[in-house]
Amino acid sequence: MLAFLTARLLTMIASLLVASLVIFIMLDLVPGDPASLMLGLNATPEALAALREQLGLDGPWPQRYLAWIAGLLRGDFGLSYTYRVPVSGLIIERLAISLPLALYALGLTVVIAFPVGMIAAATRRSWGDVSIMGLTQLGIAMPNFWFAIQLQVLFALVLRWLPAGSFPGWQDGLWPALTALTLPAIALALPQASILARVMRSSVLETLHQDYMRSARAKGLSAAGALVKHGLRNALIPVLTILGLQFAFLLAGAIIIENVFYLSGLGNLVFKAISQRDLIVVRSCVMVLVFAVIAVNTLVDLTYGLVDPRLRKH
Amino acid sequence: MSLLDFQGLEVAIRGQTILRPLNFQIQPGEIYGLVGESGSGKSMTALAAMGLLPNGSQTRGKIELEGQDLLALPERRMRNLRGKALGMIFQEPMTALNPVQPVGQQVAETLLVHGVSSKREAMDRAGDRLERVGLAGDKTGLARFPHELSGGQRQRVCIAMAIALRPKLLIADEPTTALDVSTQAQILELLKELVEDEGMALMLITHDLAVVAQMAQRVAVMNQGEIVEQGRTEDVFCQQSHPYTRRLFAASTHKPARAAKVEERPVLAVEGLSHAYPKTRPHPFAPRPSFQAVDAISFQLRQGESLGLVGESGCGKSTLSRLILGLEPRQQGNLSLDDQSLAPGEALGRRLRRSLQVVFQDPAGSFNPRHRVERIVAEPFHLLDKRPSDWRARVEKALLAVGLSAEDRHKFPHEFSGGQRQRIAIARALIIRPKIIVLDEAVSALDVSIRATILDLLADLQREYGLAYLFISHDLSVVEAIADRVMVMRAGQIVEHGPTADVMGNPQHPYTRALLAAVPRIPDHLRPPAQTEQSS
Numbered sequence: 140m141l142a143f144l145t146a147r148l149l150t151m152i153a154s155l156l157v158a159s160l161v162i163f164i165m166l167d168l169v170p171g172d173p174a175s176l177m178l179g180l181n182a183t184p185e186a187l188a189a190l191r192e193q194l195g196l197d198g199p200w201p202q203r204y205l206a207w208i209a210g211l212l213r214g215d216f217g218l219s220y221t222y223r224v225p226v227s228g229l230i231i232e233r234l235a236i237s238l239p240l241a242l243y244a245l246g247l248t249v250v251i252a253f254p255v256g257m258i259a260a261a262t263r264r265s266w267g268d269v270s271i272m273g274l275t276q277l278g279i280a281m282p283n284f285w286f287a288i289q290l291q292v293l294f295a296l297v298l299r300w301l302p303a304g305s306f307p308g309w310q311d312g313l314w315p316a317l318t319a320l321t322l323p324a325i326a327l328a329l330p331q332a333s334i335l336a337r338v339m340r341s342s343v344l345e346t347l348h349q350d351y352m353r354s355a356r357a358k359g360l361s362a363a364g365a366l367v368k369h370g371l372r373n374a375l376i377p378v379l380t381i382l383g384l385q386f387a388f389l390l391a392g393a394i395i396i397e398n399v400f401y402l403s404g405l406g407n408l409v410f411k412a413i414s415q416r417d418l419i420v421v422r423s424c425v426m427v428l429v430f431a432v433i434a435v436n437t438l439v440d441l442t443y444g445l446v447d448p449r450l451r452k453h
Numbered sequence: 454m455s456l457l458d459f460q461g462l463e464v465a466i467r468g469q470t471i472l473r474p475l476n477f478q479i480q481p482g483e484i485y486g487l488v489g490e491s492g493s494g495k496s497m498t499a500l501a502a503m504g505l506l507p508n509g510s511q512t513r514g515k516i517e518l519e520g521q522d523l524l525a526l527p528e529r530r531m532r533n534l535r536g537k538a539l540g541m542i543f544q545e546p547m548t549a550l551n552p553v554q555p556v557g558q559q560v561a562e563t564l565l566v567h568g569v570s571s572k573r574e575a576m577d578r579a580g581d582r583l584e585r586v587g588l589a590g591d592k593t594g595l596a597r598f599p600h601e602l603s604g605g606q607r608q609r610v611c612i613a614m615a616i617a618l619r620p621k622l623l624i625a626d627e628p629t630t631a632l633d634v635s636t637q638a639q640i641l642e643l644l645k646e647l648v649e650d651e652g653m654a655l656m657l658i659t660h661d662l663a664v665v666a667q668m669a670q671r672v673a674v675m676n677q678g679e680i681v682e683q684g685r686t687e688d689v690f691c692q693q694s695h696p697y698t699r700r701l702f703a704a705s706t707h708k709p710a711r712a713a714k715v716e717e718r719p720v721l722a723v724e725g726l727s728h729a730y731p732k733t734r735p736h737p738f739a740p741r742p743s744f745q746a747v748d749a750i751s752f753q754l755r756q757g758e759s760l761g762l763v764g765e766s767g768c769g770k771s772t773l774s775r776l777i778l779g780l781e782p783r784q785q786g787n788l789s790l791d792d793q794s795l796a797p798g799e800a801l802g803r804r805l806r807r808s809l810q811v812v813f814q815d816p817a818g819s820f821n822p823r824h825r826v827e828r829i830v831a832e833p834f835h836l837l838d839k840r841p842s843d844w845r846a847r848v849e850k851a852l853l854a855v856g857l858s859a860e861d862r863h864k865f866p867h868e869f870s871g872g873q874r875q876r877i878a879i880a881r882a883l884i885i886r887p888k889i890i891v892l893d894e895a896v897s898a899l900d901v902s903i904r905a906t907i908l909d910l911l912a913d914l915q916r917e918y919g920l921a922y923l924f925i926s927h928d929l930s931v932v933e934a935i936a937d938r939v940m941v942m943r944a945g946q947i948v949e950h951g952p953t954a955d956v957m958g959n960p961q962h963p964y965t966r967a968l969l970a971a972v973p974r975i976p977d978h979l980r981p982p983a984q985t986e987q988s989s
Binding site: 141142145349350351353354355356357358359360361364368369372373446447448449 | 537543734
């Protein structure tokens, strides 16, 4: 188990190093002057020189790369060119919305998809299964911004249960913050839950035909008991894989939903930084997202080991 | 009163009749054998008694357990009987256990489902039961996962699970078919002991007449959903009053008429062949350990000869065949094929590959299901520089040679039975007239009667084309029937090698002796008088 853990952590560190190198090369080493790219055509030579110095573009690239990495490790991401504030502060501010939103949406995804997928599998080819599968098809096909608008109309304008948008911050306590995130989380979660429910269904269906399910029935377990006690855990591996990918998407890909609900999350920050050519912010955000994705994938790998003892050896 | 009484049981699945009226009784404490070939309805009979028939099954008649009709019980009451009064074990121990749960918990679950003990007590009793079936029942033993156990050990866990509540009847569906002979002998011995000690009855389902002969007091022979003959084992075995019973017995002891002309010239010679597989490292920085699968093996195969290779699973038979076929690069040792010698690492090349073909165990798995038979059989032609212009005629000829019709070339593999598919595999191997065919467990998955016809076919083809066979099998009786010489393999090495009659009749190595002793045989007093004379 210790060997499994070390191996996974080493893989994670190696992936992070490779990713940081790729990001550095793509944004820093490509032909052309990043400073003039950021400032545009009408930049004065003085402004260009100042920015070059700020970006540290003068030294040889390995030195610049190491300086960047050392900064990242200290939590110093540099100064944003457009906002003139430390990038780390910007990112933390945005993560305070994006991370809880992603986790909230992920939680909803699991809570919806697991039972729905299992019920569909257990009642396969019945009207219940067919209608569930039809609904999930709809959930995948429907654009989530359209769905988000429908949610706003129904729950904010007509029923007035939940706020239609914007985020009050965490300083007023948990409740107002959570209510503000509820509609966006639902809008994000439903398409993901539809995908996950379908994966869950086919994965559970596969376990239903396994010999150990028959053994469980021969012991005296009911069909439902065998499904929950023996089928579920065996069905989890493909589901976990999808779940890991979904978290990465929810963290970085929520930009449209953030815009619909007037939330200034990480997606929003990246989008604005790209349109303002603020490469320092772009580079840092991409690195944070890469770190999140790799960390989640490592977590998924470790969970595989928890779920399936056969995977602990490798 | 009988323990289990089948009264006119009929089963149909979606309108198709699976079991015709079945009538038989199992007495308390007896071992009752149910024999027949695949598709005869043996397993359905067992599942009907367990109330676990597939969805969409309709039943008629009665199955009475101590006077209580099981078919009339609601599912909730049936659930109380499963695991408690009726235990069942299945054929495939590798997949019959939940791979993600420790075995102790799986055995304890039988007790917990029926609410007979607390969690801690259940674990204690699971330990006892595991010890009863010959496994460690301490904390480490209980915490082991199925993948840490061998096939035989897993079947022991399944047995412990089934007998945890001392059921009145244990149903064993082909419990040893997937196991090696020596493991089979141990499991059969364990089952016999359990029946005696615990006073339970055993319904033993098997295709193997010799296993029934050793175990059962009474036996029923099934064919196409019907019991064609039943009675005391001696009576059924000695009298064989039904023609199907006679056919089954004849097929199981069938020896093909062979008239092979063995030439002196070897077509295949291997010398000092070795192969090691890398294993996983114990920790990320450790040197990679390896497993010696094949260890310095040398032998020759002559033209027109059948060479048998026997050994238990994991002994390296399959690795050896993969090395010869060039499916695995040779790390060490020379191979000479058709007088051309190849150094380690040197690939076979298309010309040499032409003289070497293979037939695998699973006829269903070795064809692309989306190809028609014509394309499947014609596949080896890409070993030639150009596909011959008369390739269609050659495909037809090959199909005719293996007893199929020329029209079959337009069909897909799923339209054939297992035996027919194996004929297609043989046709594919024959099509470019190889000198050698490697038969890797080629008849192991077939029923005895189909196996007999395939063995005859192989003998005929050998005579006609002067083929050399390397016949790899875990089944000693088949090798005895077809091989001129036999090699016994153990842990990567050949421990004994010689003419079949010598090795089988007068084994020198203790391992060969143990292997032969473990093979179930029909004892002489259970053979009809005529057959006893023949075999002696």
